[in-house]
Each structure stands twice: as structure tokens, then as C-alpha cells.
Amino acid sequence: MGYSRHAKRVMVLVVGGVVLVTGAALLVLPGPGLLLVLAGLLILAREFPAVERYVDPVRDRAVQAAEESVTSWWRLTGAILTGLALFGAGVAWGLVPELPLSGWSTGSGLILSGFILYGLLYWSYRRVRAARAAGAEPQR
Incomplete structure (x- = not known):
């Protein structure tokens, strides 16, 4: 393997790992945890085929949860209320300097x-509405 191939594998490992760990954290924090876990697995599976076996079960569960x-x-x-709370918290974190980690970087996130x-x-x-209109359960 050449240097660029190693660099690419390391980059995929770092990016996929960060997305996967962030998704795992969001499983207990507010946010789209399963979807980020799925995204991390998909990124890692591009360079590490052994990860592929975890993609389908996580994809099925993420779609089911959605x-x-x-x-x-x-x-x-x-x-809907959670989304409104996220918007409100984002504005508050952007405007109120006394909040921990205040600023627009946190607020915009x-x-x-x-x-x-x-x-x-x-x-x-x-997806659910289309499946109901067709008289079937949503596909997983």
C-alpha cells in the first residue's frame, strides 16, 4: 500500500470514528443518535468491510425509530417541542455570554x-403517510 492509501484509511477511520462516537453520545443526549451511528458505520464500511455486517441492523432500527x-x-x-427548544437554546447560547460555552458556534450547532x-x-x-396511502406498512 502506498502512503496515500494509508492516509485515506486513517482519515476514514478518524472521521467515521468521530461520527460514530458522536452518534453513540446522542443516544442518551438529545439528537439524532441512531442516524449518526448509522452514518459513522457507513463511513467506516467503505474502508473496513468487516463493519458492513453492522450497517443493516442499525439502518433498520434507525428507520423504525424515525x-x-x-x-x-x-x-x-x-x-416538535424539542425542535422549538433547540432553536430557543441556540438563540440563547448565541446571545447570552454568561452561559457556559456561550457563543454562536454552540448556538448555531x-x-x-x-x-x-x-x-x-x-x-x-x-414515508409513513405514503405507506398508509398504499395500504402497507412502511418498508424497513
Whole structure:
């Protein structure tokens, strides 16, 4: 293997590992944890074929969790309120210097998380609605 091939493998390992660890942290913190775990696994599987066997089970569970988030009125309301809280927290962290880690770098990350949450809710809602219109369960 040449130097560039080693460098590419190390880069994939670092980026995939960071995304995977961030997703694992977001499994217990607010955020799209399973989706980031899936993204990390997909990145790692490009260079490390042994990781591929974990992709399908995580993909199935991530899609199932996304669909479950829009099938209940309570879950959907909770997700919408969480998105609003992320937007509010992002603005607060951007404007209030007394908050820990204050600034627009933290605030914009929170706001971006809110947009990601709403994008995922929209995707999940359309997927579930289309499956119901076709008279079938959503595909996993």
C-alpha cells in the first residue's frame, strides 16, 4: 500500500470514528443518535468491510425509530417541542455570554440540530403517510 492509501484509511477511520462516537453520545443526549451511528458505520464500511455486517441492523432500527416518531400524536408533539427548544437554546447560547460555552458556534450547532430534527420528522411523516396511502406498512 502506498502512503496515500494509508492516509485515506486513517482519515476514514478518524472521521467515521468521530461520527460514530458522536452518534453513540446522542443516544442518551438529545439528537439524532441512531442516524449518526448509522452514518459513522457507513463511513467506516467503505474502508473496513468487516463493519458492513453492522450497517443493516442499525439502518433498520434507525428507520423504525424515525417512523415511530411520527405515528403517535404525543411523540410528534414532543419532537416538535424539542425542535422549538433547540432553536430557543441556540438563540440563547448565541446571545447570552454568561452561559457556559456561550457563543454562536454552540448556538448555531443547536439551531442546526433543530433543523435536522424537523427535516427527519418531515421525511418520516411522508414515508409513513405514503405507506398508509398504499395500504402497507412502511418498508424497513
